[in-house]
Amino acid sequence: MSHHIIQVNNLKYSYPGGRQALNGVNFQILHGESVGIVGANGAGKSTLLMHLVGVLFPDEGEIAVGEVPVIKKTLPLIRQSVGMVFQDPDDQLFMTTVYDDVAFGPRNYKLPEEEVEKRVRSALETVGILHLMDRLSYKLSGGEKRAAAIATVLAMKPDILVMDEPSSSLDPKSRRRLISLLRCFTHTKIIASHDLDMVLELCERTIIIQDGKVIIDGPTGEILANEELMEKCGLEMPLCLQGCPVCGTKKAK
Amino acid sequence: MSNMMTSLYNIRILDELAEKRTVIHNIHPLMKVLTTCLYLIVIVSFNKYELSGLLPLVFYPIIVIALADLPLVPLLKRMLIVLPLIIGIGLFNPLFDRSPMVVLPWIQLSGGWISFLAILLKGVLTILAALVLIATTGMTRIAAVLGMLRVPRIFILQLLLTYRYISVLIEEVGRTVRAYALRSRREKGVSFSDWGSLTGHLLLRTMERAQRVYHSMCCRGFAGEYHAGNTSKIRIEDILYFTGWGLYFVLVRFFNIPTAIGSLITGVVK
Numbered sequence: 001m002s003h004h005i006i007q008v009n010n011l012k013y014s015y016p017g018g019r020q021a022l023n024g025v026n027f028q029i030l031h032g033e034s035v036g037i038v039g040a041n042g043a044g045k046s047t048l049l050m051h052l053v054g055v056l057f058p059d060e061g062e063i064a065v066g067e068v069p070v071i072k073k074t075l076p077l078i079r080q081s082v083g084m085v086f087q088d089p090d091d092q093l094f095m096t097t098v099y100d101d102v103a104f105g106p107r108n109y110k111l112p113e114e115e116v117e118k119r120v121r122s123a124l125e126t127v128g129i130l131h132l133m134d135r136l137s138y139k140l141s142g143g144e145k146r147a148a149a150i151a152t153v154l155a156m157k158p159d160i161l162v163m164d165e166p167s168s169s170l171d172p173k174s175r176r177r178l179i180s181l182l183r184c185f186t187h188t189k190i191i192a193s194h195d196l197d198m199v200l201e202l203c204e205r206t207i208i209i210q211d212g213k214v215i216i217d218g219p220t221g222e223i224l225a226n227e228e229l230m231e232k233c234g235l236e237m238p239l240c241l242q243g244c245p246v247c248g249t250k251k252a253k
Numbered sequence: 254m255s256n257m258m259t260s261l262y263n264i265r266i267l268d269e270l271a272e273k274r275t276v277i278h279n280i281h282p283l284m285k286v287l288t289t290c291l292y293l294i295v296i297v298s299f300n301k302y303e304l305s306g307l308l309p310l311v312f313y314p315i316i317v318i319a320l321a322d323l324p325l326v327p328l329l330k331r332m333l334i335v336l337p338l339i340i341g342i343g344l345f346n347p348l349f350d351r352s353p354m355v356v357l358p359w360i361q362l363s364g365g366w367i368s369f370l371a372i373l374l375k376g377v378l379t380i381l382a383a384l385v386l387i388a389t390t391g392m393t394r395i396a397a398v399l400g401m402l403r404v405p406r407i408f409i410l411q412l413l414l415t416y417r418y419i420s421v422l423i424e425e426v427g428r429t430v431r432a433y434a435l436r437s438r439r440e441k442g443v444s445f446s447d448w449g450s451l452t453g454h455l456l457l458r459t460m461e462r463a464q465r466v467y468h469s470m471c472c473r474g475f476a477g478e479y480h481a482g483n484t485s486k487i488r489i490e491d492i493l494y495f496t497g498w499g500l501y502f503v504l505v506r507f508f509n510i511p512t513a514i515g516s517l518i519t520g521v522v523k
Contacts, residue, residue, distance in 0.1 A: 055468045076474065084472045091465040094417055096268045096391060103482060108474030113482050136269060156473060 004031050004081065004159045004188050006052065010061035013047060013212075021047040023212035024061070029188060036199035036220060037192040039209035040234035045192040046087065048209065049164050052190065053084045065160070080109070083158030087165045089149035093137040098129070098148050101137050105156040123155040124148075127181060143174030150181070160188040167195040196238035200224055208233050265420060266327050267384070271391030277321035281491040282394040283401060288498045289386045295502040296375050296382075301368040302354060305511040307375065313498065314381040321389045328384050332377065339376030343369040392416045397481030406478055413479055421466065422459045429455055 011025040021044045029035050037045050050056040051063055054075045063070040070078050086092050095101040102123055106116045124130040127147040132140065140148060146166065153161065166182070167175045175198070182189065182202055193199055199206060199220060206220040210233050216223055223229065230237050271278070277285075292313055299307055318325060350365035386395065392413065399409050429451060433443060443451060504510075 050468075053472050055472065075471075076476070079472055079474060084469075086465065086469050088465070091462070092469045094466050094470070096393065097272065100393065104470070104475075105473035107480040107482055108476065108478075110480065116482060134272070136265070136272065138265060152473065 004066055005029065005064075006160065006188070006190075007064045008048075008051075008061070009063075011048070011051060011058050011063065012060035013051065013056060013058050015047075021212055022051070022058070025209070025212065025214055027207055027214060027217055029190065032186065032188055033205060034189040034203045035191070036203035036206040037190060037209060038194075038196065038199060038206055038224075038233075038235065043209045043234075044212040045209055046164055047212075049084065049162050049190070049192055052162050053082050054078055055084075080156065081158060082160045082162060083153035083156050085149055085153050085161070085163040085166060087168060089142075089145035090138075092149040092152055093140075093145060096136060097133075098124070098135050098137055098140070098151075099133045101148060102151050102155045105152060109156075119155045119157070120151075123151040126154055127151045128177070141174075142169050143171065143177065146170060146174065146178060147181075158187065160190065161185060162190045164192050165194065166191060167193060167198050196224055196235070197240050200238045200240065208235070210234070267331075267387045268391060270321075270323055270327075270388040271394075273322065273389075275321050275389075277317055277389045280389075280494050281485060281487045282390045282398045283487065284491040284495040285386055285390050286395060286398045286402075288495050289382050291499055291502055292382050293379055295506050296378055298506065299371070299375070301371055302364060303509075304367050304371045304374065306505065306509045307371060307378070309505045309510045310378055310502070311374075313501075314378065314385050317385050317389065321385070323385065323388050328381065328388065331384055332380050335376070335380050339373055342376075343372035346372070393479075393481055396479055400479070400481075409479065410477060417466070418459070418463055421462050422455075425455055425459045425462065429458070 006029040008025055008027050011022050012020070013022040014020045023044075025044070025048060037048065039045050047056065051058060051070070052065075054070050054072070057071075065078055065081055068074050068077055068081075093101050095104055099120055102120045103116050106119050111119070120133070121130060124133055127150050129144055129147045129151065132144060132148070137145070137148065150166075163182075167178055170178060175195075179198055179201055182191075189202070191199065191203060203220050205218065206223045207217045208215045208223065208229075215233055216229065224238050225241050227237055236242075292310070296307065296310060317323075318328070346369040347363060347365035350363065350368060352364045353361055354364045354367055390398075396409050396413050399412070400406075430443065433447070433451065437444065437447075
């Protein structure tokens with residue numbers, strides 16, 4: 001997996017109740033790309049991300065990370081390479097202290113304790129919460145929890161970072177800090193979000209999903225500025241591209 | 254309602270207490286687990302009428318709680334949850350067993366009362382010892398020690414996940430009950446007719462949440478085995494802690510100290 005290309009071919013998936021969540025998704029994400037996955041509620045964004053880390057397996061179609069197909073046999077390899085940040089950081093922080101939470105992944109790969117400590121410190125330093133190392137995870141604020149959840153994934157040194165709604169339930173300052181943080185990462189990034197302003201800032205490429213299908217895949221600036229398309233997909237243009245709410249002046253495109 | 258929410262959110266106090274740094278917290282987890290096991294074995298080994306012999310064992314939790322700087326109230330509150338069960342076990346002893354017995358040279362009670370009090374004391378001491386162990390060691394370190402003692406992986410995992418599921422369940426109960434209270438006309442509690450749907454929802458929600466937590470564990474390389482990292486080396490102080498308490502427990506088991514003191518006092522008085 002020297003080049004971390006993600007190849008998704010004709011991905012189809014139905015939930016046990018029969019609801020078709022993904023209905024033939026195709027795309028390719030190249031090494032170092034930053035891609036936004038956008039769509040209305042229930043469009044299939046989270047289901048797609050779950051497939052990328054092998055939490056769900058497709059009914060039809062295939063996914064490959066590098067040359068490795070995402071199947072049960074290859075999961076340890078895939079999960080070392082693809083790090084997933086879940087929508088609710090509480091799902092990701094289940095140990096007592098922040099240190100133990102961040103060390104959980106590296107310890108599972110049986111790294112020596114000195115290396116584990118080095119990785120934990122480095123991951124916490126990257127997200128700016130090294131001082132919270134010995135704090136109890138459940139007592140952190142929303143922003144701190146989000147940073148800790150990202151650190152738990154960074155400690156695994158993944159090549160690809162997959163994030164589900166990373167800016168949800170963050171206050172404006174924490175959101176801004178998160179955006180600055182993510183901008184510094186050189187990883188391949190896949191971000192599913194309703195925060196279109198964040199997608200516009202962080203991702204050069206956007207994929208819009210509707211009813212389990214890719215509607216459009218292209219440069220973020222062009223797609224998110226297309227009012228008609230956004231409207232058709234049940235979305236809105238990012239606030240920074242909309243007109244002034246006070247005087248009604250349209251933003252220059 | 255706020256009282257209920259506070260008590261629900263206090264569920265993690267044992268985890269919090271386990272992160273303290275005191276003389277007891279610094280003792281090697283293996284020695285603490287072995288000491289507690291020995292303590293439990295000694296307590297259980299007393300027969301049902303040996304109330305006086307049990308009394309010196311009260312000092313173990315008292316001394317550990319004092320040295321570990323643990324607050325007594327949260328521990329006692331947690332013990333109260335199990336107390337009705339213990340009382341239920343021994344409740345009928347005083348009614349059926351009325352033969353008079355001597356507890357201490359100067360106290361006489363019926364056999365039923367003695368066995369009831371012995372069950373009560375045994376129950377309280379064993380639960381307190383378990384709570385003290387969790388509050389001074391933490392569940393994850395206890396799990397690591399169990400791994401060192403070659404306890405089957407599946408049991409350790411079951412223990413850890415059940416312990417974690419309790420807090421997940423209680424958090425969900427808190428949220429559900431709060432949402433219910435805000436929309437119900439009742440001032441207290443949940444209406445009997447709503448219990449069915451509420452518990453059903455709770456079960457589904459907690460299962461879903463537990464599933465998400467499990468997925469996030471799997472995404473970080475979890476394959477059914479928990480690794481607690483390197484535990485510190487066993488020091489002389491740790492061995493002394495275990496042997497000290499061990500000798501005391503054995504002494505208490507084979508030598509009835511309260512009776513001996515009682516005989517000594519009555520002998521002196523005569």
